Amino acid sequence: MYTDSTHDPSESKSIHTSSLKAKSIQAKTRLEHRKNASVIKAHNLAHAAVERDASKPDEAPQKIDARQDHKVKNTNSQKNQVDSAVSPYFSVQDLIVGYDDTIVVDGLSLTLQQGEIGCFLGYSGCGKTTALRAIAGLEQSRGGSIYLSNQRLTDKRARKSFAVAPAKRGMGMVFQDYALFGHLSVAKNIAFGLNKWSTADKKARVAEMLSLVDLTEHADKRPNELSGGQQQRVALARALAPKPKLLLLDEPFSNLDVVLRESLAMSVRDILKRTNTTAILVTHDQNEAFAIADKVGVMHQGKLVQWATPSELYHEPVSPFVAEFVGEGAMIDGIIKEGHVETALGDIYRRMEVYDEAGYPQYCEYDYPNGTPIKVLVRPDDIIHDDDSTQTALVVGRVFRGANYLYRLQLDDGQTVLSLVASHHNHEIGSHIGILPILEHVVVFDETDVNATTWSEYDGVERFADIRQD
Numbered sequence: 143m144y145t146d147s148t149h150d151p152s153e154s155k156s157i158h159t160s161s162l163k164a165k166s167i168q169a170k171t172r173l174e175h176r177k178n179a180s181v182i183k184a185h186n187l188a189h190a191a192v193e194r195d196a197s198k199p200d201e202a203p204q205k206i207d208a209r210q211d212h213k214v215k216n217t218n219s220q221k222n223q224v225d226s227a228v229s230p231y232f233s234v235q236d237l238i239v240g241y242d243d244t245i246v247v248d249g250l251s252l253t254l255q256q257g258e259i260g261c262f263l264g265y266s267g268c269g270k271t272t273a274l275r276a277i278a279g280l281e282q283s284r285g286g287s288i289y290l291s292n293q294r295l296t297d298k299r300a301r302k303s304f305a306v307a308p309a310k311r312g313m314g315m316v317f318q319d320y321a322l323f324g325h326l327s328v329a330k331n332i333a334f335g336l337n338k339w340s341t342a343d344k345k346a347r348v349a350e351m352l353s354l355v356d357l358t359e360h361a362d363k364r365p366n367e368l369s370g371g372q373q374q375r376v377a378l379a380r381a382l383a384p385k386p387k388l389l390l391l392d393e394p395f396s397n398l399d400v401v402l403r404e405s406l407a408m409s410v411r412d413i414l415k416r417t418n419t420t421a422i423l424v425t426h427d428q429n430e431a432f433a434i435a436d437k438v439g440v441m442h443q444g445k446l447v448q449w450a451t452p453s454e455l456y457h458e459p460v461s462p463f464v465a466e467f468v469g470e471g472a473m474i475d476g477i478i479k480e481g482h483v484e485t486a487l488g489d490i491y492r493r494m495e496v497y498d499e500a501g502y503p504q505y506c507e508y509d510y511p512n513g514t515p516i517k518v519l520v521r522p523d524d525i526i527h528d529d530d531s532t533q534t535a536l537v538v539g540r541v542f543r544g545a546n547y548l549y550r551l552q553l554d555d556g557q558t559v560l561s562l563v564a565s566h567h568n569h570e571i572g573s574h575i576g577i578l579p580i581l582e583h584v585v586v587f588d589e590t591d592v593n594a595t596t597w598s599e600y601d602g603v604e605r606f607a608d609i610r611q612d
């Protein structure tokens with residue numbers, strides 16, 4: 143697979159530009175393209191254990207097992223000192239977690255800087271919650287290491303395996319079912335993890351948290367007197383009150399209706415950013431993931447397939463699976479002809495992140511032999527509606543999305559693509575519209591890597607029916 147941004151700039155010296163078939167090309171138009179009780183009790187116990195530790199943020203970090211030999215200790219000590227300047231705030235390396243004979247999380251690695259929000263996104267059963275619970279220490283890992291704020295939390299690679307207890311990890315958790323104490327007021331729920339704080343400090347912190355989540359006037363109410371969104375904000379305030387080093391959120395919005403989910407997602411991001419909280423969210427909803435997270439990890443069958451910003455996931459998916467899972471689009475056929483890809487939308491040249499003196503991008507050949515079948519990922523924002531274009535497509539479906547229509551367009555050879563068009567451009571099904579494909583940043587895949595069944599489903603009946611709802 144090729145994508146421009148994955149190109150190492152250092153490669154530029156080795157690019158023999160004079161031999162390139164594709165030349166420096168100025169784009170026709172430089173359009174901006176990137177454009178309940180026992181259940182609750184169980185939850186609460188885990189929650190309380192995790193939170194209590196966080197209420198002692200100044201406690202000395204858990205020491206590495208003293209029985210480990212001196213040499214290893216010294217090495218690690220020196221390493222931590224050296225690494226503290228450059229190592230990420232939170233890192234997971236090669237994490238393996240399983241139940242009985244089954245590996246559920248397989249070699250998960252990721253990093254987060256302080257204040258960054260990460261997210262595990264994936265289909266049900268792919269291992270998201272298990273990964274989160276292993277990070278919290280609620281599931282034992284079988285391999286790998288976890289570091290948080292220069293403290294080693296678990297390391298199964300060490301001579302003697304090592305794991306910090308959940309209550310000592312300095313983490314807070316927010317659950318899908320809120321897990322609030324029904325017999326306690328909102329204020330007392332928030333104060334729950336602050337039992338080591340002085341009365342005055344606790345009072346001030348609870349007031350601060352109530353204000354942060356905009357629930358000051360509900361301080362004396364019981365949870366069952368609040369809406370679902372308000373209860374989740376109490377849960378968030380309770381988790382944040384002890385100043386956790388890392389906040390873990392497991393499907394926190396899934397009990398809420400769609401409208402509330404979106405607004406709460408935005409407000410949660412705002413709260414986490416204002417408090418510079420490092421967090422990891424688990425969700426199967428990509429809109430939620432994109433609304434909240436700085437880094438999103440797409441998980442598939444226990445593996446983290448790609449860990450990247452939302453934009454990178456959308457525009458530079460590393461595999462057809464990610465391309466399909468994240469965002470809408472279509473895969474169209476192409477064929478390699480002398481270094482470029484010929485498609486029904488036009489020829490695609492492999493663009494490098496290298497520019498000539500005049501600032502024009504440089505292009506080179508794709509590494510496939512002539513005649514290689516290729517699949518090209520075309521996103522709705524790659525097809526611009528342009529009344530002046532000589533290239534046209536047949537409108538075969540559309541769906542109104544307020545500001546935009548999502549049009550389904552059939553090309554001359556029968557293949558279909560999607561296009562996002564401002565909704566004042568109201569074109570009937572059956573009409574032809576001018577299109578301007580912007581193919582500068584498209585991602586191409588070797589056809590053999592693309593699961594045709596998956597893509598035909600993705601671009602097929604279900605979505606087509608959606609689009610036909612006018």
Ligand SMILES: Nc1ncnc2c1ncn2[C@@H]1O[C@H](COP(=O)(O)OP(=O)(O)OP(=O)(O)O)[C@@H](O)[C@H]1O
Binds near residue numbers: 265267268272426
């Ligand atoms: N306690 C357990 N014992 C045995 N197997 C488990 C246990 N918990 C989860 N699993 C299995 O591990 C796999 C991953 O589960 P996990 O809950 O991590 O997935 P998930 O991606 O969070 O799914 P969902 O989105 O549905 O919550 C699933 O096949 C699940 O059946």
